[in-house]
Amino acid sequence: MTELDPVAATLDAVHRELAPLDEGELAGYIPPLLLADPSRFGLAVCSPEGRLWSAGDHAEHFSIQSISKVFAFALALADRGLDAVLERVGCEPSGERFNAISLEADTGRPDNPMINAGAIVTCSLVAGDSAAGRFGRILSLMSACAGRDLTVDEGVFAAELETADMNRALGYLMRSAGSLTADVDETLWVYLRQCAVLVTADDLAVMAATLACGGVNPVTGVRTMSSDVARHVLTVMATCGMYDASGEWMLRVGSPAKSGVAGGVITASPATFGLGLYSPLLDAQGNSLRSVRACELLAERFSWHALAVP
Ligand code: GLN
Secondary structure, eight states: OTTOOOOOOOOOOHHHHHEEEEEEEOOOHHHHHHSSSSTTTTTEEOOOTTTTEEETTOOEEOGGGGGHHHHHHHHHHHHHOOOHHHHHHSSSSSSOHHHHHHHHOTTTOOOOOOSHHHHHHHHSSSSSHHHHHHHHHHHHHHHHHHHOOOBBHHHHHHHHHHTTTHHHHHHHHHHHHOOOOOHHHHHHHHHHHHHHHOOOHHHHHHHHHHHTTTBBBBBTTOEEEBBBHHEEEEHHHHHHHGGGHHHHHHHTTOOOOEEEEEEEEEETTTTTTEEEEEEOBBBBSSSSSHHHHHHHHHHHHHHTTSSSOO
């Protein structure tokens, strides 16, 4: 990192500008997330050549939470194909909270794979002969995208299991509607365990860059998914990745993204970059407040909006 490097200089400038911002709230639905240090803020960008730039608390570990939904969806698509997946989970923005009870009236399908209901169905569509087998495949995919072996925060996982009443209710509702056919407890075990996987902003940058490179991890050179699957995943991230703020995100930032309740965000621009961010203070929609602001500033400085005329 040198003073002359414009990417490093911009990341540092954005970090300096936003570090003092202390608005927002820590996620409070499980005790471990309330223990996060609210001042933490890290960002990292990975290029299609596999070069990584980082600033702030980019090596701090936190649970990936809802960002895992992206990778479970990728596996479900790879295992079943787009048509079979779409029969069971939609691809329309819900415009509602991440844990909203929003199922299509006539089919019982959850609106999309990026909200909890849809992600629970997605987990049930990942192939495997047991819950542990399905989770193992999701963990392997996330690890291949990060370029290192990721692990589970067992404390976060235990707390998720203890407080999963809303997700359990969603599971039973979808079973009665016919959109979830697998066992509810087993499916929740997979879903909640994938949420408890530990990552850093550096990991998220490489994972996002893997999606931006059509499924090939630019650091390791390993193909993790087909380019069709990577494109399908990025498309749903573009319309549904930031919960009920997805429309405004697309307007202000303009790149496919996904956030998690522990404060992580990924965003990617095809063949251009993958970005990973971490800051645990959340805005009213449950998205990481500093991370959203940072992406707004970076999108402006690098003119990366997907629909801008080059
Ligand atoms: N584990 C959380 C849940 O299912 C994940 C939600 C999120 O990151 N928004 O409630």
